[in-house]
Amino acid sequence: MDAALLPKAELHVHVEGTLEPELVVELARRHRVALPTADPELLRAARHFTDLQSFLDQYYDAAELLRTEQDFHDLMAAYLARAERAGVRRAEVFLDPQHHTGRGVPLEAVFGGLSAAAAASPVSVDLIPCFLRHLGPDAALEALRTWLPYREHFIGVGLDSTEIGNPPAAYAPAYALAAAEGLHRTAHVGEEGTSADVAEALDTLGIERLDHGNHALDDVEVVARLRDAGTPLTVCPLSNVALRVVDDLTAHPLPAMLDAGLVVTVNSDDPAYFGGYVDDNFRALRDVVGLTDAQLTQLAIASFDASFAEPAARATWRSEVLAAALIP
Ligand code: HPA
Numbered sequence: 174m175d176a177a178l179l180p181k182a183e184l185h186v187h188v189e190g191t192l193e194p195e196l197v198v199e200l201a202r203r204h205r206v207a208l209p210t211a212d213p214e215l216l217r218a219a220r221h222f223t224d225l226q227s228f229l230d231q232y233y234d235a236a237e238l239l240r241t242e243q244d245f246h247d248l249m250a251a252y253l254a255r256a257e258r259a260g261v262r263r264a265e266v267f268l269d270p271q272h273h274t275g276r277g278v279p280l281e282a283v284f285g286g287l288s289a290a291a292a293a294s295p296v297s298v299d300l301i302p303c304f305l306r307h308l309g310p311d312a313a314l315e316a317l318r319t320w321l322p323y324r325e326h327f328i329g330v331g332l333d334s335t336e337i338g339n340p341p342a343a344y345a346p347a348y349a350l351a352a353a354e355g356l357h358r359t360a361h362v363g364e365e366g367t368s369a370d371v372a373e374a375l376d377t378l379g380i381e382r383l384d385h386g387n388h389a390l391d392d393v394e395v396v397a398r399l400r401d402a403g404t405p406l407t408v409c410p411l412s413n414v415a416l417r418v419v420d421d422l423t424a425h426p427l428p429a430m431l432d433a434g435l436v437v438t439v440n441s442d443d444p445a446y447f448g449g450y451v452d453d454n455f456r457a458l459r460d461v462v463g464l465t466d467a468q469l470t471q472l473a474i475a476s477f478d479a480s481f482a483e484p485a486a487r488a489t490w491r492s493e494v495l496a497a498a499l500i501p
């Protein structure tokens with residue numbers, strides 16, 4: 174089999190980042206919003222970035238087209254159909270509820286639409302709402318309180334948006350409440366931020382996974398902490414190239430992360446913006462970085478081990494990977 178299509182879990186994908194230009198055009202038509210062009214290819218060509226913020230500006234702008242439960246349903250349904258073709262058996266999907274409630278979209282529409290599409294998919298799906306760093310720590314704590322009545326719709330919390338200038342420790346109260354509520358905890362750290370930010374997140378947030386974490390490699394002590402604790406990193410190679418976290422794929426630290434004994438998983442982040450879904454990321458690691466089939470198999474197994482799914486389901490998927498890897 175194409176090693177890029179191995180059974181896998183996707184643990185780092187933002188549902189708003191799966192908004193393809195074709196759906197942008199459809200949503201604009203649905204809500205009578207004028208676009209600069211109705212040609213999806215021209216919209217796609219405009220999706221290029223110089224850094225994280227230049228991406229976030231476009232990403233939040235396009236996400237304003239998501240208004241109704243139907244819109245959120247259609248977004249998730251399209252992602253899951255594509256993810257299924259990428260070999261995804263399990264998806265733990267980020268969302269940015271504050272960006273929607275801040276525009277007057279009710280949480281019922283956001284969670285209702287996403288969960289309905291998830292329930293209709295053969296992919297095992299759970300949702301992880303993220304705190305938006307640019308809105309600050311008080312808003313994060315308040316947001317979590319408003320999410321808790323929808324507790325059955327999500328399994329954990331994350332932290333995303335502008336990393337520079339928004340270090341993680343301030344979010345400790347929101348993470349403490351999440352822990353008290355029995356929620357899983359993960360956070361974007363070390364994408365544009367430093368190894369000191371990664372250490373700070375480990376010290377203060379009680380995170381079970383680290384999203385990105387590229388700059389952890391700048392400090393051997395931080396690497397040792399992650400390795401000794403077995404904290405998985407959700408790494409996003411094509412995202413890192415698109416946002417210039419790395420110069421090109423051949424300079425990507427993923428092989429160094431594996432060499433350092435870190436638990437690494439491969440993910441798409443915002444596939445509609447960064448030129449590829451999770452299978453495309455696996456394929457790029459094989460074709461450009463030169464990872465072997467054995468390494469790709471290791472990454473696929475790690476994705477299930479690092480997931481928040483039930484142990485029995487993880488064991489089943491893990492054996493599926495091994496069976497697929499053995500069939501030439
Ligand atoms: O890669 C990311 N980093 C921070 N915030 C984000 N929101 C969507 N994608 C990202």
Ligand SMILES: [Zn+2]
Pocket residue numbers: 185187333361384442
């Ligand atoms: Zn991300």
